[in-house]
Amino acid sequence: MSVIFSSLQWALFILMSSVVIPVAIASSYGLDAISTVEFVQRTLFVLGIAGILQALFGHRLPVQEGPAGLWWGVFSLYAGLGSVLFGSQLETLRVLQYAFLLSGVIFIVLSVLGLVKKLARLFTPTVVGIYLILMVAQLSGSFLQGMFGLSGDSKVVDGKVLLLSFIIVILSYGFMKLPRVGHYSVLFSIIFGWILFAVFGLSKPVTMVNSFIKLPEVFAFGSPRIEANMIIMVIFITLLLLANMLATVSVVQQVLECHHVPVEKDRLKQTGIISGINQLLAGFFSAIGAVPVSGSAGFIETSKITSKKPFIIGSLLIVAISLFPPVTSFVAAIPEAVGYAAIFPVFASIISLALQEFEGVENKGHVFQVVGISLFAGIGVMFIPSQAFSAMPPTLVSVLSNGLVFGAIIAVITEAVLTKMEKKQGETAK
Template identity: 45%
Template sequence: MKQLAGGLQWAVFLIASSIAAPIAIAHVFGMDAAETASFIQRTMFVLGTACVVQAVIGHRLPINEGPAGLWWGIFVVYVNMVGILYATADDALQALQTGMIVSGVLFILLAAFGFISKMKRLFTPTVTFTYLMLLIFQLSGTFIKGMVGVETSTDPIDGIVFIGSLLTVIVTFITMYHKVTWVSKYSVLLSIGFGWIVFILLGKAQSIHTTSNSIVRFPEVFVYGKPVWDSGVVVTAFFITLLLIANMMASIRVMENLLKHSFQKEVSDRTREGSIASGINHLLAGVFSAIGPVPISGSAGFVGTTRMASLRPFIIGSLLVMIMTLFPAIMSFFAALPAPVAYAVTFAIFAKMVELAFAEMEMENDKTIGYRVSALGLMIGVGLMFVPTESMMHLPAILSAVLSNGLIIGTLVAITVEQFLRAMKKRRSV
């Protein structure tokens, strides 16, 4: 029973933290209600499957898969090409569908040729600290805007939504650090349930609507047509894959360190297997016309909060997500979860990530280099977050997607600067 309750909590966390991406992409592509519901179903099915694949044959860590922010950015870039490079939105989505498949093949090939093992050495404590802090800075603005009911720059702050979000955050922190074990262990599930009830009482919860009359509906494959050769999307997929590998490695390192230092668990290096599993998951994303998944660093905050480091409830939760996607009524239920509740609970979880970030920096042997590297990485990464995405639209798709992602650029800067400083230090000592 405990394993099932833990699995349900993982399932709710996975859905609550991932459902915004397919909804947003469906919106920018102008999908109707039925198309949106189908896109959400396919994406969540792929994410649940991806978690199982990683847990069974991949890195074997309790890291949930979520829609990759880089692919999210590419989707937004490509929608602006409709009417220019692509005749219809479906043509653009067909090209992106192909990009997922290309990315999947690249993940597997790079792992097979040993590239992954060499790249892992670049993720030192300083680089991981920089990555985590950039991730927190990048998402904190989204959390706060969601918690005050602001979706666009013209939206006013909604005081009632803010009150509901604040109550949810307070309850989340209380349950996270509660002395009663079962309360802290299931804090995420309890907080989401509490927040949902609060928003119903405040009159800010959506009613549940289903767009399908069928009880069971299986996800469709190749919704936008068979894969097509598109040289532009192939080049984009190549660079995106390299960056996603960096993202994956950072997430794995954070979880490995958490399990070693907080749970005293021995963790074997399965980064190569994790990359192969990511390749399989991207192939699935292409086949099911969904968003490419990536291991989410925020899962370390979830595990640290709930103290659930076992793989069994994680696998159960992932299987529950897969099963839930087959029932339109259940997906409609979760789609009705007030967004501010999800943002409020995730905000509290990411507060735990700040602790993990500073714990990483404490493991750095050469603090002088660490401070210099993180300073440059953080300043450049955070600075790019303030550059309007619209000002980059005239650039090639890959440049626009990458430069608009301060998280990735800041991390790459940290890696480059650290390797340079360490090489210079080594040369001086010779």
């Protein structure tokens, strides 16, 4: 019974942290209700398969594969520029299919050449800790907007949504403290939260679909459209996705080790190759590129579900859900506020994981310096409107408009420079 509940909780966690992005992208590209459900279906199918492939053949860890925030940024960027550059929104989506396929090939080539292991050396405990804090800072805006009722077209705080979201967060923390149900706090919080929203008339309508079962369509937007001017940006995005993958795998390994779960650490090459295959799947099935989600570490820490089996079953459930449009439409109707409130404790706990990373470093003065510079720069960028970068090349925009990416790059550079300076000072002193 515990495996069933744990698997359901993994499935719901994957859903709650994955459904919002494809719905938002579909809206920005003007897809109708049926096309939106199909886009969500294909994305869930790819995410479920991606998680299973990584758990079995890649890093072999229980790590959720979610829609990459970087790719979301690319979708958002070209939602405005695409019609001018490529002629229409549909043509833009064909170009983005090509971008995923190209990224997949680059991922595999870099992994085979051993570049992943070289990049891994840059991700010290200090850099990983900064990355986690920046990730939570970036996500906190979306979480609180959703919990304040500001999702969709709403521009005014909804008092009822805010109050019920607060109740769900309290319930979630309360469930965590209960001896027998603490491991399933996300599952029970979503169920109770959805019921609460339905009672107060705040639940979303379920989109009616035409078919009971539907296999994911290949190249749903048409054949990929090759654009040479996308190559540089895709290479850069792929490198950033590699960095995200390394940071996530590192922190999940550490959480599992704290719970005395043995992990295989020398699997970066396999992880990179599978990540490349997952990008290829996204392009092939006209979905969103997947990336290991750092929130998985918070989920494991909060739920104490360290076994890989429930994760694999949960991912299989996601694949099954994606094949049945009525089921996909139903789960996509879970109010965003319920999902955000239910997994609020999971992502809040990531801050403590970041602080634990800093505790393991001996030179605290060095750590504080790197943290101060990186967080100041990364969080500061998050407050700059995306429109401010409209006149810049897309490759630069993907870095400068993303506080997580910008701050992480600053952290890597600052850490390397300070370490080199300290070594020189040490040699001079001798």
